[in-house]
Amino acid sequence: MPPRNDPKLIAGNANLPLAKAIARRMSIHRGISVGLVDARVERFNDGEVFVEMFENVRGEDMFIIQPTSNPANDHLMELLVMTDALRRSSARRITAVIPYFGYARQDRRARARTPITAKLVANMLTGAGIARVLTLDLHATQIQGFFDIPVDNLYASPVFALDIKTHFRDRLDELMVVSPDVGGVARARELAKRINAPLAIVDKRREKPGEVAEMTVIGDVTGKTCLIVDDICDTAGTLCKAAEVLMESGASEVHAYISHGVMSGPAVERVSNSVMKSLVLTDSIKPRAEVENAPNIRIVPTAPLFAQAILNIWNGTSVSSLFNDETLGPIYESFYAAA
Incomplete structure (x- = not known):
């Protein structure tokens, strides 16, 4: 049975246009207005990340939209701090939507005395309180095994x-x-x-x-x-x-x-x-x-793909159905109608 509350989206500064596009697509699917949680994700003068939300998120199914792209460290830290803010605000479940998973190219020790940073990032995300990860085209599929939580890897x-x-x-x-x-x-x-x-x-x-x-x-x-x-x-x-x-x-x-x-x-x-x-x-x-x-x-655009994947996760239905052209065709129909 689907949860009573609608899914809620929050975004960092990494890719706000994509986050807003996902919200618009979900609004079309749901028939109700889906917006981003009113919040500020800012930095103090010394570069420290600060997050404050202006809406109640207690008991909500939260989806953080934040690729960890350049500058990777800043955007990763934003994701971690947003997760902590949501967890301390009693969000029911936190899913990290990471369209681009930074540090994925450091997935193994190619030479002596080098790190496996993708595993380190997985530990940090899990430790912060993230319950599930949704991403796109991981550089190496074995990175899914670095997490002890569910990871849905979509394909382009x-x-x-x-x-x-x-x-x-x-x-x-x-x-x-x-x-x-x-x-x-x-x-x-x-x-x-x-x-x-x-x-x-x-x-x-x-x-x-x-x-x-x-x-x-x-x-x-x-x-x-x-x-x-x-x-x-x-x-x-x-x-x-x-x-x-x-x-x-x-x-x-x-x-x-x-x-x-x-x-x-x-x-x-x-x-x-x-x-x-x-x-x-x-x-x-x-x-x-x-x-x-x-x-x-x-x-x-990837917004149609991510919007449907978020709805499927929220509903408890299959995400792998989005691997099929037949499923994606109707979702992207309007985008390619004029092509």
Whole structure:
């Protein structure tokens, strides 16, 4: 039986536009106005985070919307302090909606004397009083096991599949999905199955982090419209280099679909000057103005996906149903109606 109280949303400063969009989508689904809890999340002059809520949250099912994106430490601390404020205000259950889970790339000890920071963050979130986590495209799925609480990991591939079927509907038979490295093959294969396209791999050799020494294409991409699929685009160096290698190998066009657009440093400039026709990002991380204004970068919304997932968690119904194109199709129908 569903709880009596409606779900309540609260947001930090990491991605307010996404939080407001989720609230609007939930209002449409519920037929009643769903807004963000009136609160202030501020900093003292020395940088300390302070949170104050101006609404009663006692006994409420609370959802904190806060990606831990750049600056990761500040946004993570906001999430922890908001959780503590809610717990001390007697909220019934606290779910952290983390569209982009920062520190996910530190999920193992690749070398001696290094931390597993993703596990440390999981401990901090659990210790603060979070009862459940909802996230999107974790960098490594084993991070779910770092938590001793339920973790719902949504996938961007069904949303990307809808976008591809809309924007490439006249040439679906020309598409080829490309993984930019061997580690991302499972993610690329999942999308390839959804759009019934073949799969290729760009094998890269790194001399040190951030630098790629050599790239080799595994698979015949001659005459194909290549779609590079990855979870994170940081400085875009590897992505742009992969696009060049694919074009040199005979691809007719190269596009990219990335779940989380970190887009730090020279990323926007590199993408704008690259051979890629388009780069498609989700809004899991709030895009900077230069990202939004880049001519070959496009943003697809995640608010419909997260709004439905929050309602399913609140209702106690299946979240995995959102992994299907058939389920997401009606949810995104209005977004792609004019495409």
